[in-house]
Amino acid sequence: MAEAKSRVFSGVQPTGNLHLGNYLGAITRFVELQDTHDCLYCVVDLHAVTVWQDPDELTRNTREVTAAFLASGIDAETHIVFNQSQVPAHAELAWLLNCVARIGWLNRMTQFKEKAGKNRENASVGLFAYPVLMAADILAYRSTHVPVGEDQKQHLELSRDIAQKFNTDFARAIARAGHEAEFFPPPEPLIMGPATRVMSLRDGTRKMSKSDPSDLSRINLSDDADTIAKKIRRAKTDPNALPSEVEGLAARPEASNLVGIFAALSGRSAGDILKQFGGGPFSRLKDALADVAVDVLTPIGAETARLMDDPDHIDRILSRGAARASAIATPILEATRDVMGFVRAPHRR
Ligand code: AMP
Ligand code: TRP
Secondary structure (H helix, E strand, C coil), X not given: CCCCCCEEEEEECCCCCCEHHHHHHHHHHHHHHCCCCEEEEEECHHHHCCCCCCHHHHHHHHHHHHHHHXXXXXXXXXXXXXXXXXXXXXXXXXXXXXXXXXXXXXXXXXXXXXXXXXXXXXXXXXXXXXXXXXXXXHHCCCCCEEECCHHHHHHHHHHHHHHHHHHHHCHHHHHHCCCCCCCCCCCEEECCCCCCCCECCCCCCCECCCCCCCHHHCCECCCCHHHHHHHHHCXXXXXXXXXXXXXXXXXXXXHHHHHXXXXXXXXXXXXXHHHHHCCCCHHHHHHHHHHHHHHHHHHHHHHHHHHHCCHHHHXXXXXXXXXXXXXXXXXXXXXXXXXXXXXXXXXXX
16 A cells, blocks of 8 residues: 555644644645555644643643544554654654754744744743754654645755754764665655645734634634634635636735635635636625535534543553554664664664
């Protein structure tokens, strides 16, 4: 079934409600890739704690992201679903890669600048090193493909740089041990689909985000039908009629966002949607979009809630996934330690 040597890895942080951006930008891609690749889908709890998390909330959110994965169609039998903190290889490899990555590279990360804000001195060291842990997540499995939303592109490029620097820094030891020169294959980002950047419903120039203070800006996977419909009806628009052609969406961020969301949720093209709604008022598009959104999202919300009633079941899935993930990562981590020259007991070499 899977292509030789191709492995998909991606992660989602358990830091609050999953929203339509996560669903369209990431989770639907995760589901599609299951048909063609061996996949690991990780709830990245170690990333979450780069900003303070209430412990009870972290536990709940970790289970909830897992439940949403399963409810969306991720198959934890054929593929691997786990939480990051249960596989120590992530944290250990992150340390090794912290010593490969350069401060100058991390200083360029725009997400750190956004998240740290003005008070940079007070951000956690973990928040700064966040992208190195992400590289470790990916490289611990020698993953080849990483589906993410547009906002993670820069982090993926950094992961590639770290992989390449490791491969050159340790080229001699890698060759001596008989490994391929690409000890860590530079991972390919998969930023694809019609909605790699879903925008806020209140401001078409800002991305939909769980940190937006206005709940009206996003559709949460846990929202009920009335809430979804209400948020779409209240979504910001511009005063003009909808265009009949895709070209007419240029410089109209709110219109493009609503049409893009409609296209992604319905599997129709933007052109087809505009053929139907072009020339008319936003309200007609919004009514139809609300119906599609309710049809697609409410069953996922309901199934997530049902799974959340049995936390032990979720925890068993996660720990079984972690054991399977460890079985892949441990030999790669051991080979990494050997290449770097760390001493260990002779019988294990
Ligand atoms: P996070 O919740 O930050 O861990 O993000 C999980 C995944 O959702 C990542 O692949 C993000 O790139 C993706 N994502 C987050 N927000 C959006 C958005 N507004 N549009 C598209 N993808 C997004
Ligand atoms: N940083 C990603 C986000 O916020 C989550 C993430 C952590 C991730 N590790 C990863 C994504 C590895 C892809 C691969 O969206």
